[in-house]
Amino acid sequence: MENPMSELKGKNLEYWQHYCREKNVAEDTYVEAGMAGNSEITDGLLHLYLQGKKTAGSGLVQDYKQSGDPLPKIGNHWIILDAQQNPRCIVKTIAVEFHLFKDIPLRIAIAEGEGDSSLEYWRKGHRIFFSAFLADLGIDDLDEAEIVTEFFELVWK
Template sequence: MTEPSVDLDAANAMWDAYVATGAVPAGTAPVAFDVFGDGPALADELLGLVLEGRKRGTATLEAEVTHVGEIAPAVGDHWVMCDGSGVPRCILRTTAVDAVPFDDVGEDFARSEGEGDGSLATWRAGHRAYWERMSVRTGVPFGGDSIVLAERFTVVWPPEVADA
């Protein structure tokens, strides 16, 4: 599977429209133009949960962030989230990040991800399958002691989907 190519012109236009509101200082840049998951169908499914208001959390393995040379998420970060075709659909702002071993992720965080039935068991099964799949592709090891960056966010743009 390959990640979709982000429509950078449209993503930058969305970001510029957000900056023009004065919500962030001129010259500020988002930390990423991104998609959820590891393929177009999963990206669309997870973005759909965001747009429905069910998903306000996401998880990344700390080792994945290090492996690809990214900076770990931080409170206040903004990122443009795209659909499975790479079209920007909303801007998210990180509100909390906790580094937790996979086996210690709690029910409250699992619910914040909005996936499946919202239970911790479903969260663990889905994320274990995802990270095991990613481990094969990236070589980043995964296990119960793997550190998860449990990130919470709010939707800030565009106004028709932004959180109140």
């Protein structure tokens, strides 16, 4: 698996190197940098990460497969950027689970920390978000689609 760390530049690379020095983490540890959602919602989601309310995120497995991106893996790091592309914190993946959309358990909705943290809110919000991608991914029935959820711990801010 290629490490996107080689693609880190400027302030993101400096932020990562500072974290690695301070926490004695190998710089070649798998890391990506990106916003938590689109620019309209990223700062709200970032706030949840910084407060410790958002400790998980979910995606469509088919999206990873089609794009060629590796599935989340325990030990991966993610530099979360704000809407202005500034690094604001680093989270580390501590667990990964797979479920069908229809079988997502309440604890995932709670860990994602959005809205009222109910399963109903999670399903509605993710159904709306994922609906834009279903046709391109060849998914006819979202309820039967495989979802990957990665659980994080905030390791740097």
